[in-house]
Amino acid sequence: MIEMTPTLERATQVAQHMASRAAHADRQGKLPVEDVQALREGGFFALSIPTDQGGLGLSLHECVAAILALAQGSASSALVAVMPLHVFGYAREIRPWPEPMFARMCQAALKDGALFNNVASEPMLGSPSRGGSFETHARPHPSGGWVVNGHKTWTTGGRHITHMLVRLQIEDEPGLMLVRQDTPGVTWEETWVDTLSLRASDSHDVYFTDVAVPAEHLLERGGQSGKTLPNAWFPLLLAAAYLGPAIAARQAVVQYALERVPSALGKPIATLPKIQRQIGEIDVVLQAAQALLFEVAQAWTGEIAACQSLYPRVAAAKHFAIETAQEVTNKALHIAGGLSITSALPLERYFRDVRAGSMQPPSGDTALEIVGRGVLGV
Template sequence: MTALPSSRVAQLQDLTAPLARVFREEAQAADRQETLSVRGVQALRDSGYAALTVPASLGGLGATLHEFALAQEDLGRADASLALVAAMNAHLLGSAGEAGTWPPEVYARVARASVTRGALSNSLASEPDLGSPSRGGLPRTTARRVPGGWVLNGLKTWSTGSRALDFMVVTADAGGEVWRFVVEAGSLGVEVRDTWRDALTLRGSGSHDVAFRDVFVPDDLSVPPTRPGADMQACSSAWFWTAVAATYLGVGQAALDAFAGYAHARVPTALGAPISTLPKVQQAAGQMALDLLAARAALHAAALAWSERGPHADLLPQLAGAKLLCTNAAVSVTDLALRAAGGASLTADLPLERLFRDARAGITHPPADDQTLTLLGQQALHPA
């Protein structure tokens, strides 16, 4: 495997470090207020991160899947909610750009907006009846052909970053086929409903429902279904799974960071030394580090293989496995950090309780663990 040039690593770090600082500063207040941080979103727009996965030919940074994984972990380590807003835009532009499945003029319009003004996009596909689109089925959202375009009606759920989006890429049933429509923010008939309240997790992500009532979309912002080869169809999964894996890997790392800081600072009178000197605490930290090490290695190996070989459907089981390992590592590490820190972890003085909650969201993103194990099992039983 080929390592990234040091200059490229430095470029990614220069991009993510100041943005992660703002995300970290905003995380606790946004969680308590159950709102998407306005300051965090503006920092994201101003940072240039929206152009991370836009091809260089359109003025973007042209990040590979592996580079995206490295950058996204840094943001997840700062705050999962804001990191996911960034991730949804990056995976959408990265996958569509690599696969070439959008009409070129539609893709260029959205991508250039991300480059020039930090515009943010997300794919809105989940629905109350449909559930996760990864399980199949036609959306209830409909698209009806009218002169010059289409009219959309429907409801989308779990719309991460809803109020911050400049473009909503909406899936809809257009006569028995799933089309995608790029809806510009502020379009007549679009309503963001404040439904993301009292959630267990990701309280600062603004993942509200979005309703579409007779929303007109011109023909030049429609994306018809494409039937490319299996490798091109795999792009969407590869980029989304990597976005999820890297973000929650960052959440797990943040928990270890917070626990390490607490272990050095906590000096019980009975011990007269930091609890970091206790073998039990060292073993707990070691287990956390090992879980993260294994997950990170799997993610980097899979993402790097994709980046070096180009899109290959036979790499999807490996990427799915990396997603499973990263999201489950986040769950196990935040749980262990909570246990090891004791009662102090239950208060807002430490970020552990928020990280513990945020980590739980990772296992709900597709692919589900059962789907991943089936993919890996099929490949193991029937190797190419």
Template sequence: MLRTEGPCSALALADSLAQRFAARARQQGDHGFPHENHRDLHEQGYLRLLLPRDHGGTEAGLVEMVQAQERLARGDAATALITAMAAVVMGRLREERPWPEAVFAEVCKAMLRQGGGINSCVTEPELGSISRGGVPRSRATPAPGGWVVEGHKIFVTGAPALGWFLTAVVLPPSSAAPDGEVATAIVGAGSPGLRIVETWNDALSLRGCGNADVFYDKVFVPEHLMVERRPIGTPSGSASGKASAPGLGPWSLTVAAVYLGVGQAALEAACDYANNRVPTALGRPIAEQVHIQQRIGEMQAALLAARALLLETAHAWVEQPELRPSLPARIAAAKYLCTNAACAATESGLRVAGGFSLTSALSLERHFRDARAGLFQPPQDDLALGVIGRDALTQFRRRPA
């Protein structure tokens, strides 16, 4: 039954859910999609945190959601990533309101009533990463009352748990757009012709995130659900028309927080192991060994530094709106530091536990694998460093005398 009582701390709720998710991961491993986790997200009211108050949600702020997402990821990173994707979408929609209000209300009400996440479906086999440009091959053709969508999307995170698939399509040329338009088709789960093919269960990382292929075989989309149309060649972005590169919006910080949570989970698992592992040859916990303390110190230092920038950036976005034009570089830096800190920390965790870390008896091998997925979330390291570098060069460019 869906929780409807007064506001509950997002952090406390995330902690409670993380404990459930971690217990399931220990019992069931990370093969297969964790449908129970997503039922809990709906029934316990976590998804309501993403929705605006004027449409029945509890509308948690950016800082609170960044903190909550890190804690949720300590229990199960795959589930937390799906929620972060929904946060990226809903954060933008509730702040910018680029859709007709009746359409936005329809989507919010459905999420409140029946649960299910929401995600953008843009990556295609030929297109590659959305962060590197390109025009979708998925097409929409006019039909009475709407459009018919055909195409194939890959890496649709959370596909088995989504209520809405925000699908990037190309519309045919018109007098207003001679080269055609790119638009978002709002496709509801269960639409005739919508087919999900599980292709991710044996992946290296985040095996429970449902990063499936999605096929559209003449899926009908009503006219009012074809939104955010723009001529091909014009920049995507906010309602104001300002370009927004993938992974550089403020709500992308919730994705960075997921990987920080993976690193934190590895730190806690490594500490637990070190404090309780007493080899007979040593006669005391390995935590007393200097080299173990140094490994744990490396993990802690990297995570503390990444968390500091992550939260500082979230606070700056909320509390200093005048800084927002300059914050994409800091958002890129936060993502870069969080994912690389997670990779470094999870590797150090393996070294703390030695050979036991390679077995499923410890969660360290799962955290090690899951952290690697962060390297491929936009912006990838090369793009992130480019954004950061260009910003620094601009800031410190000497002006002519």
């Protein structure tokens, strides 16, 4: 049982409002401004900011619970909230950037409701987790600072992002620069309107054309970030974002089974042993996936020695959550029958949204290899 904290209660309330807009947002392929504003006013872009910077410093466990609640209302909007939470949560553990700049970033999120996101994927590169060099690049500006040119994909939040952490090349070295959304030369192409999953997440393409970046906005160059800790924030928050729609699908199909009375049966289909068994199968795997997710998130402390050994369980929790979400939403379609593939029920949207979880790291065989190496000790 998860404790009902003020943050979780607020997330549950916001999720209810987001749910009322989710179907329309999905049809329009557009992130609702109201969702972004609700997340901003609720402080969900800053939950993981450390206490020494004036933030709440919520644990990974508490942030996972908040995202799980939000995702039951809208997976697309919950994914937008995932991005700054993992940025600040991981950064507070490893402190990779100059402290003055980190402080400015924290204050922007806390006081102004700034929305941060990592901007890394590219058309030719694919997922940055697979390695390779970025085509987006920075060169020195004649009068100081940098000039950035390039093209990034899958930039969740789109124009609602205020601060982009752009992965790029500086000569023959990788780097990271902070680029504000309102900088001249930043343009967007709306490529995400009719995708299979998360149509309302505004995960569009962004272009940088001779974008001037101040010198102090260079956050990392080469290996100077000093990262020594696996990142559990991103995979576990993603797991929550995709498990949320599966929980919503379970709730929707249960309600449907209680209300659906075929004329040939004369009573709700919930009275049929077959339906009861299928609902039971859904509930068992959901309970298991949530239990593993929360157990691993609670065990994550940010301490190097403990986290190195725990990371295989992080990969396991993320993998199991995604597999469970896909299994549950698939079974929900079968239980509800033909009506489930129409917009009369939200089940087809839940089914589509969770498919994107397989594309985000660590995914598939990679996750299982991490788990296997942990077991084998190699």
